[in-house]
Amino acid sequence: MDNSTTRFPFTRLANLTLAFAAACTFAGCASPYSAIKEKQPDYHPTSGAVGKVAEAQTEIVKAIQQQPREPLAALGGYITAAEVASRQLQSNPKDTQAQSEYNFAVGRIIESIKSAQLDPWTKPLSVPASSGEWILTHKPDPRPQWNPALYTFTPADQFDVHGTYVDKRVTRPGIGAPTVAVARNLDPSAAGRLAPPRIFYGVTTIARFEGRRCVLAFEDPLAAETTRFQGRTVPMGANFTVPIAVMLAANDPKKMELARVLRPEKYAETARIIALQPYDPNRTVVLFVHGLMDSQATWTPMINTLRGDPEIRKRYQFWFYSYPSGYPYPYSASILRNELDGVEKKFHLKKKMVVVGHSMGGCISRLLITDAGDKLWMNIFKKPPGEVQMSPESRKLLTDSLIFQHRPEIGRVVFVDAPLKGSELGSNWIGRISSSLVKAPATLLSAGDDVMKAVSFQSGELALKRIPNSVDTLAPNNRFVLAINTIPVRPGIPYHIIGGDRGKGGNKDKTKPMMSDGVVAYWSYYMDGAQSVKIVPSGHSAHQNPEAIEEVRRILKLNVNQ
Numbered sequence: 325m326d327n328s329t330t331r332f333p334f335t336r337l338a339n340l341t342l343a344f345a346a347a348c349t350f351a352g353c354a355s356p357y358s359a360i361k362e363k364q365p366d367y368h369p370t371s372g373a374v375g376k377v378a379e380a381q382t383e384i385v386k387a388i389q390q391q392p393r394e395p396l397a398a399l400g401g402y403i404t405a406a407e408v409a410s411r412q413l414q415s416n417p418k419d420t421q422a423q424s425e426y427n428f429a430v431g432r433i434i435e436s437i438k439s440a441q442l443d444p445w446t447k448p449l450s451v452p453a454s455s456g457e458w459i460l461t462h463k464p465d466p467r468p469q470w471n472p473a474l475y476t477f478t479p480a481d482q483f484d485v486h487g488t489y490v491d492k493r494v495t496r497p498g499i500g501a502p503t504v505a506v507a508r509n510l511d512p513s514a515a516g517r518l519a520p521p522r523i524f525y526g527v528t529t530i531a532r533f534e535g536r537r538c539v540l541a542f543e544d545p546l547a548a549e550t551t552r553f554q555g556r557t558v559p560m561g562a563n564f565t566v567p568i569a570v571m572l573a574a575n576d577p578k579k580m581e582l583a584r585v586l587r588p589e590k591y592a593e594t595a596r597i598i599a600l601q602p603y604d605p606n607r608t609v610v611l612f613v614h615g616l617m618d619s620q621a622t623w624t625p626m627i628n629t630l631r632g633d634p635e636i637r638k639r640y641q642f643w644f645y646s647y648p649s650g651y652p653y654p655y656s657a658s659i660l661r662n663e664l665d666g667v668e669k670k671f672h673l674k675k676k677m678v679v680v681g682h683s684m685g686g687c688i689s690r691l692l693i694t695d696a697g698d699k700l701w702m703n704i705f706k707k708p709p710g711e712v713q714m715s716p717e718s719r720k721l722l723t724d725s726l727i728f729q730h731r732p733e734i735g736r737v738v739f740v741d742a743p744l745k746g747s748e749l750g751s752n753w754i755g756r757i758s759s760s761l762v763k764a765p766a767t768l769l770s771a772g773d774d775v776m777k778a779v780s781f782q783s784g785e786l787a788l789k790r791i792p793n794s795v796d797t798l799a800p801n802n803r804f805v806l807a808i809n810t811i812p813v814r815p816g817i818p819y820h821i822i823g824g825d826r827g828k829g830g831n832k833d834k835t836k837p838m839m840s841d842g843v844v845a846y847w848s849y850y851m852d853g854a855q856s857v858k859i860v861p862s863g864h865s866a867h868q869n870p871e872a873i874e875e876v877r878r879i880l881k882l883n884v885n886q
Contacts, residue, residue: 357621358487358572365481367428370421376412380405380425387432391439399436400453403460403538405429406531413499414554423499427561430531431479431501433460433540438477444540445473456536463532463541469602472542475505477529480566489624490569494632498559499551500528504567505542506574524574525601526567528560546601546637564631568624577619581649585617588648589767595647595656597663600627607641608675610880613660615683615741616798620644622682625868630877639884640678645685652797653684654804655768657691658724664692664731676735678883680876682867683844684798686742692731693817694808700726703807718771730814736883737819738876740867741841745809745848746800800848813853818886820879821857823849824866841866 367388369381387401409426412419436442442449448461462472480502485493495502507523527542530551543551545562552558584591597611598620612623623644630636645663647656667673681689698708701723705712709723796802813819824841839846843864850857856879862869 357489357578357624358485358569360569360573361484362478362482363484365428365431365479373421376408377419377421377425380409380412380422380429383408384425384429384432391436395436395440397452399433399440399442399460400451400458402429402432402436403451403458403531404453404455406433407533407538410531410533410554417554417556417558426499426531427501428481430529431481431503433531433538434477434479434501434503434529435482443473445471448537451538459537461537461539463539465542467602470542472540475507477527477542478504478506478570479529480504480526480563483566483570485566485569487569487572489572489621490565490628492565492625492628494564494628496545496549496559496562496564498528498561499553500530500543500561502545502561502563502566503527503529503542504570506570523599524567524571526562526564528562530560544601546631546641547604547607549634549638565628568628572621572624577621577646581617581619584619584648585650588650591648595651595659595663596645597660597667598644598646600642600644603671604641605671605674607639608883609643609673609677610640611643611645611677611679613645613679613681613685613688614649615681615685616649616795618649618683618685620646622865622867623680626680626873626876629870629873630880633877635884636877636880640880645688649684652725652768652804653687654691654725654797655721657688658721658728660688660692661724661728661731664733668733673733677733678736678738678880679734680738680740680867681742682740683742683864686739686849687744687797689737689739690742690744690808690813691728692734693737693813693819694811695729695814696727696808696811697729698727699811700804700807703810704803714771714775717767718775721767721771722775730817735817736879737817738822738879739819739849739851739854740822740872741824741844741849741864743798743844743848744851746802746805747798747844747848748800813851818855819851819853820875821850821854822866822872822875823857823859824862824864824869824872825859826863827861 367384369385370377373381383401383405387398387405390398390401406426406429409422409429412422413426416422437444444460445462448459451458451460465471483504503526505523505525505527526545528545528551530541530543530553532539532541532553543560545560545564548560550557551560580591580594584594612620612627614620614622627642630640630642645660647659649656679689679692681687701709704726709719709727712719714722797804799805823839823844823846825839825846826842828840828842837846839859841862841864846859858872858875860866860869860871860875862872866872
């Protein structure tokens with residue numbers, strides 16, 4: 325058999341795959357996001373330590389030795405060490421060595437509870453120690469979502485973390501052991517739509533002493549910069565990076581990014597709003613919307629940096645909208661509107677959201693601040709919904725996607741590298757091949773059959789024989805793209821533009837200014853009426869560019885004052 329003949333199908337498949345990968349440069353970075361490895365943290369007593377610090381170190385060393393064979397006795401030793409160090413801090417709050425011993429001991433208390441599968445949350449636990457018996461308990465929190473029995477706790481210093489998105493560590497020195505809280509298996513109906521399968525949250529563990537009672541409290545380092553300890557207000561320690569790293573490593577969103585483009589129907593249940601922290605009515609929600617062949621992980625560098633700013637931590641809480649990005653983006657926007665209906669019903673938001681959308685996520689965000697009415701429908705079908713012959717299911721899907729008003733809970737939008745007027749990669753040969761690889765869900769295929777019977781394409785428009793997918797809706801000559809750009813955004817909702825420029829031009833039609841991120845040109849991501857326009861030296865992943873992140877920080881601080 326001719327070897328060239330047998331190789332051809334594989335060669336063509338490889339070429340198609342490469343072409344699709346090129347089209348999906350909308351996705352940004354392809355390196356590993358986060359990898360973690362649990363470890364036993366090193367402990368090295370300070371030579372020359374004296375007084376209570378030396379006493380605390382002795383207790384810690386003894387407890388480490390006891391840990392493998394006598395975990396309960398080791399727990400008693402760590403409690404004793406924390407109590408001794410806390411007394412030293414009471415007499416000298418600036419003793420950094422005493423604070424270090426205290427934080428390490430508190431971290432080991434949490435480690436011992438987890439490793440020995442103890443439960444001081446349901447009822448107080450008696451713990452033996454050389455200094456006498458301790459009663460280990462916790463400070464109740466009136467908020468049900470802060471019940472420690474719902475979580476597994478791991479000290480942050482037990483994680484060895486590395487990866488593209490978590491190479492920058494954001495921490496805050498102070499009292500307490502930074503801890504990763506991971507929700508146990510919750511009843512999905514009780515958790516609601518705003519909870520991912522598992523919630524990863526960073527808390528700070530504080531141990532306070534009332535005689536022989538050790539009272540643990542899990543405090544929110546995003547909500548407060550300080551805590552009360554030994555009768556004084558002191559800085560609260562925090563690690564803002566490790567909880568995100570653990571979440572990324574556990575969920576591994578990267579493995580689904582391409583799959584959610586090619587087979588969106590298989591991942592339909594992943595279309596949802598995800599909250600990174602329990603809802604706080606006093607903080608403004610920032611909702612991040614990712615782009616094509618991407619996931620919520622792409623926002624890690626921005627969130628990691630923003631959380632390093634005390635004012636941002638105090639004023640904002642971060643949510644994601646995650647969705648299968650093979651869907652046509654008007655359909656993804658209709659799902660998001662349904663999600664927002666659930667948010668409003670559940671929480672009755674006190675403060676208007678800020679939405680930050682990257683790439684196709686920016687196109688979705690644009691629809692949230694637009695009063696389309698029936699304009700899009702009439703542009704496409706030329707007659708009202710009741711006069712278009714189609715199944716009830718198709719009519720419902722299409723009216724949800726094409727007939728809508730702006731979302732009143734949204735007060736500001738930031739567009740980052742958003743192909744608002746389309747991208748040449750959506751219409752050229754790379755885009756056409758890429759589009760052919762996306763398998764449309766059965767519901768969209770059925771609606772597409774009805775659409776094709778009712779629509780005739782005009783000269784110059786992207787003519788399809790099926791309903792558009794995500795790649796199609798990024799083509800500049802797609803009918804929806806052409807139509808939406810005839811409808812202005814809702815007056816009174818400020819929006820901002822951030823765009824990347826590689827410094828290589830890139831506009832096929834030479835439209836000035838000659839700027840492009842390599843995927844989306846200035847003529848596409850620019851929109852008249854923007855409150856600000858910031859161009860940063862970047863490819864398509866401008867949302868991870870330090871200058872762009874700084875611009876988002878500026879916009880959020882501006883938003884606080886308006």
